[in-house]
Structure formats: C-alpha cells, structure tokens
Amino acid sequence: MKDRIQEESRTGSGMDKADRKTDERFMREAIKQARKAYALDETPIGCVIVYEGKIIGRGYNRRNTDKSPLAHAEITAIKKASRKIGDWRLEDCTLYVTLEPCQMCSGAIIQARIPRVVVGCMNPKAGCAGSVLNLLQVERFNHQAELTTGVLEEECSGMMKQFFKELRERKKREKESGAAQEYRQLYRPVKPGVRKRKAGYPAEISQCQGESRDHGDQSIEDLSGTGRKM
Numbered sequence: 001m002k003d004r005i006q007e008e009s010r011t012g013s014g015m016d017k018a019d020r021k022t023d024e025r026f027m028r029e030a031i032k033q034a035r036k037a038y039a040l041d042e043t044p045i046g047c048v049i050v051y052e053g054k055i056i057g058r059g060y061n062r063r064n065t066d067k068s069p070l071a072h073a074e075i076t077a078i079k080k081a082s083r084k085i086g087d088w089r090l091e092d093c094t095l096y097v098t099l100e101p102c103q104m105c106s107g108a109i110i111q112a113r114i115p116r117v118v119v120g121c122m123n124p125k126a127g128c129a130g131s132v133l134n135l136l137q138v139e140r141f142n143h144q145a146e147l148t149t150g151v152l153e154e155e156c157s158g159m160m161k162q163f164f165k166e167l168r169e170r171k172k173r174e175k176e177s178g179a180a181q182e183y184r185q186l187y188r189p190v191k192p193g194v195r196k197r198k199a200g201y202p203a204e205i206s207q208c209q210g211e212s213r214d215h216g217d218q219s220i221e222d223l224s225g226t227g228r229k230m
Ligand SMILES: [Zn+2]
Pocket: 072, 073, 074, 101, 102, 103, 104, 105, 106
C-alpha cells in the first residue's frame, strides 16, 4: 500500500494533473509557513490543513521560540483546524507538511483521523511516515492515512539544506570570534610589540611571554619559531 502510494507520487501516475497542481499549490502555502520558522532561526518546517479547498489551519515550527517539544508545525495546524471546525475529528481534511512528520505528529494525525497526508521531503533519521517507521499506515490501528510524498520535494529539502548550511557557518564564525576574544583577553598590549600576561595562564604561554620580555620589544610570534601568531 505504502509503496504503491509513494510510487504514484513519484511518477505522477494514477493521479491527474489537476490533483498534482492542487497539491503543489497547498504545499507552497506550507513552504510559506516554513519560511516563518526560518525567519526565527527555527528549523524551517511548515504545515497547512485543507478542508473543502480552503486552508483551515496553519502552523510552523516554533520549538526553540516557545521552548516546547510540542511546538511542531503539524500540532499547531491541527489545533487551529480543530478549533475552526469545532471538532477533534478532522475527517475530510488533507494535511500538507514540508517535512515527513515525526512520531508525535504522525500520532496526532491518526488521533485526528486525518484521511490524507501530503509530504514535501522525507526525514530519513526521524520520519515516521515511512522512513524510520510508518505510523500513518499501521493496519492494527483503527485509522490509516493515505500518503503522498515528494511534492515540491526539491524546494522543501533545499530550504532545509540552506538552513543547516547557514547554521554551520554561523557556529563556525561564533567559534572563531570567541577564540579571537579569548586571545585579546590573554594578551593585553602594554606597549607596541610586547604583550603582558595576565595572572594564571598556562606555563607554556608564560614561558614565551618571559622570553619575549627578555628580548626587549620582540613580539611573541618571532619567538615561536614557526612564524605563527600564538
Ligand atoms: Zn513533529
């Protein structure tokens, strides 16, 4: 069942162009939500829930902002949609999400009896709609959801890749500026070319520092023998 649905979503067979277009249209709305998370430095995941051609619930990841493990895009969208419909059952709704749902959200989707889920890109390490587990289609539960994957996949995964790339670069810059600050704290220039050691620094450094003083105004890097600044 799962394989058939996923295969269909990849090839487009068994699904007319109008449906595919509709899915892409709503996935674009989910991507808009994901961009809101991106703007908050949150992992960009967005979700919309559609009923009779209209969006009745939107959500985006706010896990760090709200300091809550429950603040996933799907949970927020499900809460809003339930409020709008006035029922915990979201039968006849379709949930669009940019990233494969986790175990919590897949559980909530089944609890809400959502009949159809459309996913942008998969999450091989944590996804529970076919990657690690497929909680959406466990025959022994009283409800299963139809699943379509790979809708605007490149756009969804590209956004994730970009986010993590920027995050890595920012962390690297922070690390470097932290090291530079530490260096400045270690060596406070007393007069040009001579840097005074503050109390309590490693013997290795204090030794070089002593040599530096012995050599008048020669700077530390001249004494290291490597031509490299310490
Ligand atoms: Zn989740």
